[in-house]
Amino acid sequence: MSDQASGAVRGFCQRLLALTRKETRQLLRDRSNLAIGLALPALLILLFGYGISLDVNHVSIAVVIEDASPGARDTIAGLRLSRYFTQQDVYSMRAAETLMEAHAVQAVLRVPGDFSGSLASGQGRLQLIVNGSDATTARIIEGYVQSALARGSGPINKPTLRAATSTALPSGTVRLEERLWFNEANTSTWYLVPGLIVLIMTLVGTFLTSMVVAREWERGTLEALFVTPVRPTEILLAKTIPYFVVGMIGFAMTIAAARLLFHVPMLGSAALLLFASVLYLLASLGMGLWISALTKNQFIASQTALLTSFMPALMLSGFLFDLNNVPVVVRFIGELLPATHFLELIKTLMLAGTIKSIVLTDCAILIGYAVLFIGLARLATRKRLA
Amino acid sequence: MSSPAPAVLRCERVRRTFWLAEARHRVIALVDINLQIARGSLTALVGPDGAGKTTLLRLAAGLLQPDAGSIEVLGIDVVREPQSVQDRISYMPQRFGLYEDLSVQENLDLYADLHGIAREVRVPRYARLLEMTDLNKFTTRLAGQLSGGMKQKLGLACTLVRSPELLLLDEPTVGVDPLSRRELWQIIAQLVEEEHLSVIVSTAYLDEAERCAEVVLLRAGRILANGPPVSLRAQAAGRCYRVTPPPGVPARQLQTRLLDAHDLVLDAVPQSGEVWFMTRAEGAVAAAESGREHGRSKEADESNAASGAGAANAAGGTSNRLPLGGLTVHERAPRLEDAFMLLIDRDEGVSQASHLPALSRDRGNPPQAAALRGSREPHSHELSHGPSGDLNTARADPMNARSEEAPVIEVHDLVRRFGDFVAVANTTFSVRRGEVFGLLGPNGAGKTTTFRMLCGLLPATSGSLRVAGVDLRHARAEARARIGYVAQKFALYGNLSVRENLRFFAGAYGLSGEQSRERIDTVVEQFGLAAVVSGPSGLLAGGYRQRLAMAAALLHEPQILFLDEPTSGADPLARREFWRRITALAQAGTTVVITTHFMEEAEYCDRILIQDAGEVLALGTPQEVRSLGGQGDMDGAFIHIVEQARGGRAA
């Protein structure tokens, strides 16, 4: 009996090895696979790390000075000191508006003709026009202008200015003392880069694998394969292994880049991070293979994979947009995604540390998804033609 | 296990239907199949397209489940335990899905590993398989870069990496050249003999079925006949004759004439310069004369043809006589193919009434030659002339007159290289107007490459070629309107309906409005597509697909028609229908260039060219080529010529 059992195990291993070798060769021979599996992650790392940023760094601003008094000039001196602004002086509102319309400047600061007079009476008003079509940038620019004005007016005529955050006046004021936990520099890189791990694993796990079974159906390679001693589980495993390795390489690349290039901290347990990533990758692979086995058509499979995994991971997981701000229904859909939980977990592990309540829930959810999708993929992989 | 009988396959009341979602109806693939196939034998499944051969094999392999009935393979209920059956059998599907991005060796290794074959067994096995399939030189080449026939051979090699208890082969030799076909069958025969392998093979080649111990003839999901070839052949006894056409007259012309005598002649094919035919009535010719000795020639001239007709009258009930114009008729031994044609024809009469779903129904159309005749002028008179005398004179006109004209296709020193691989080497030939020109050669000989160059799909490395006066690769688009092209693979839009496909090609050739509608209606009628015209073309059975491809290529009435292996995998019926059309087209002045692996089809051609390894080995009329080969039939001649050339090259 044990002979038979060991024979079965040997057969299993031998077939699995053969199939895995085959899948690996196919994976390596088609450069487009490697382009998605390795080149695209590298590109994304560079783009997200260095290129894409939600932080506004250069603002070109037109300043319309209708009041030529030294007081007015002093008031706006801070703009020149700020590293954010490229200032362009114009002498009429009309000229400024033309610049705005041509998108040559992003904001216009107007110093009205009666500025000095009204400032003396305690009612100094400056006008700021921003292009609201980019709402976030508009808000950030407003903040920059405010703090630049506050700083600029500092040493010269301290008592004249009263901006939002810091002034010292005889009457009592509330002073904000902020402390940003988990991301002291408050750079978007710190949270975009961990999010990248999610994107890359979704790409490799779901998008790439969504085509592997469908391709075999389309090319008719399965019929002969089915009538061999091969078991459905072996077919499935063999398809999982190479893509799992590619996914983990993507993971390693991103983590290395995060730590070495972007100095994202690693406050939690690295082992847990690895464990969670394995879980998420398995869930993604399971989903990709399931889609692939169900659709049996490469175009439909890849579109389905994109629309159900990658796009939601980008838009609904909290990667770009905070789920706190969205309507309940959308948030609920977001919470249904494995990507949302994986993202929360990675960000917590890297930026906040091993916080038990989050780690336990999210890991449990990821285990659930991994089991579910792999189970579904296994059910959908049957050695039947119709 | 209810019965310990030594059957490898036992079907009881097996029924299987398919729901076609796109066409919204159910088609019957198999009805009440009862079958028992003995262990250790070689069994052939034959039958026209849509007969259910593939479905039966897939059911046996556990890839499909029957709607009703039970199937036991090797004594195991395959419905309940497909895996234990799959562990013990080997199966080669019709379209063997090779991994095209793996090399030949890697494909073989994969299947050897999956079947758990020990290393020491592999070495001699591989050697033998590679030898047999002639793939020795290509072990490192990617499967995707092999020619169509070579892929087929590799598929078979992958299936044969081990000796299973039961081997299922679904049309293993489609697109395989006669040389390799002979080798493949030697291997199979050897396996049966040495290893007592049980083999079930479906095939469109009846000469292959002839080698089997048992033949199962299926049609429209039912078994028509089942037994050893001898007993099947016996059914056609007394109806088979051969006749030699007068000198200078191509056999296909006499054949057409015989086939047109539909009430008397059931079948006729050109064979080794003769025409082999079968009469509807038993002894129709012999009854005319007293003697029945073999080989004794009989004058079937006016007088005794009339008495022959008398016999036919007695049997068939319709008037007429064999249109043989005083030629000598010999009786010949029936072949399996004759039995096949006879049994199908008999069933035709029975099933005409019971209607079959459109997509799987195949034929039952009267010959289309008449419809084709309408399209262009001359030959219709020729055929409708009286039965005698004119055969000898009619011949003179079309070809001879045309031979004076400039050739329609001129190829001079054509060379095509891929890297340092020479696919076509210094090929020179020309084709006259109205000629049927056959391009023959083993797999990978360069036929398809030559074809693609002629059609302007591939640039030539050097040499010159002119088709209808221009090089299509550089010619203006309008020049391409003069040719029609039917590719090797079914190359029409599968998710469009038949009519939509035709409308597209009509438009692509510049036909519009009334003109387009007219042409579409004409070809739909000509090719008997009316029943399927609004169904999706992707679901058509093989025979219909081929007809649709032809119809699309002929919409614009091209001067030249290129056909790349149009009859691969087609059953004898479909092939006959096809060749009747080609013959009629050629008579009407269309030039036809065709590649084929059926050597008997070379007999239909005016001239043939045999190519191997890119070189021209022989060029001439079938008669000339046959005599060059020194042996009786075209198959033998072909093998002889190719082997001699290869021997020469090796030395």
Added chain:
Amino acid sequence: MNPREFPLPDEPRGRSSALIDHLEGARLFFVRLAALIRKEALAILADRSSRTILFLPVLMQSLLFGYAATYDLSHVPYAVMDQSHSALSVRLLAHLDGTGFFRRVTDVEAESDIAPVIDSQRALMVITVPRRFEQGLAAGESVPLQVILDARNSTTASTALAHLAAVVGDFNQELARSQGARQPALSLETRAWFNPNRETRWNFMPALIASLSMLQTLLLTALSVAREREQGTFDQLLVTPLSPVQIMLGKSLPPVMIGLIQSTLVFLITVYWFQIPFAGTLPVLYAGLTAFVLAGVGIGLVVSALAATMQQAMLYTFVLLMPMMLLSGLSTPISSMPEILQTATLINPLRYGIDVARRVYLEGAGFGDIAGDLLPLLVIALLTLPMAAWLFRHRLA
């Protein structure tokens, strides 16, 4: 019109017959082109699953993303450790709750409880009001209000902080007025053009009009030739009298139509569902979108002509698509990118497509305003489309 019906069969061949030849040539051109376009459209739309996948996801995505894509705060959960328990602290917190951006989820009693609340993400920020809050203010001191923010999402953190700062600023002014201080004050009055409430959605939805259609039209065209190559029908197409230009046109027009229909769907949702006012005119918008879709289709066709298999076509398209999306200004401003990447965006059609959509939709731009976007799009289309046509016949085997 059927040429055979021309009543001129017997006239000597001269200028009029040359004209007829020309007319006939033109007629043939359109007959062939129409046949191909019809076939392409049928091939895309005949199949129910591909019809579904072309139109349903666009609808769902534009709705979902319209709601999801927002940097505007709402209901930011926060916690308070109020050590002063004074009337003033209550007033400040009431201000905070009154903005609608913040939602108080819990009160914290001790310093040690702050970390768990933030760690577990129950609250995004914790505000600590010091014990001497009221007294300090009364004494004219500057009293610190400590805020701890979870900056795992840096954008949310910055925005929340900015809102908080604004609330505190208002509170200070009110305080000063109530204390009768008459100091010179400077106030900044901000007006946002084109989007007075500065909602992210106003910025995002017009961008989706361009970008959602890009995703699928690109894939669709990329697959069109590759699929025919894989199925062997492309050879059949090449032996017909269709010229490469006709094939190129026939293969690009149906995807262009589909792209425009998809854009129209998103446009309608933006106008009627999200009720974002459309400031531009339809001709300008559609001119811009057509140029944009043409450029996308051109790129898709080049990929398709180069790819050997459908899989390659699909994956290479995706490799192109990702950077195109990221460097388009869709979710992050182009002006914040490093110089070199800003330069790279100049060859990205999506950049121009989104710019056109936003400018026309929100700013009411006219043809003159979007010329700077139209021109590069047309250049891309004019480079890629002929290149694809050339590649049909000349791709290395």
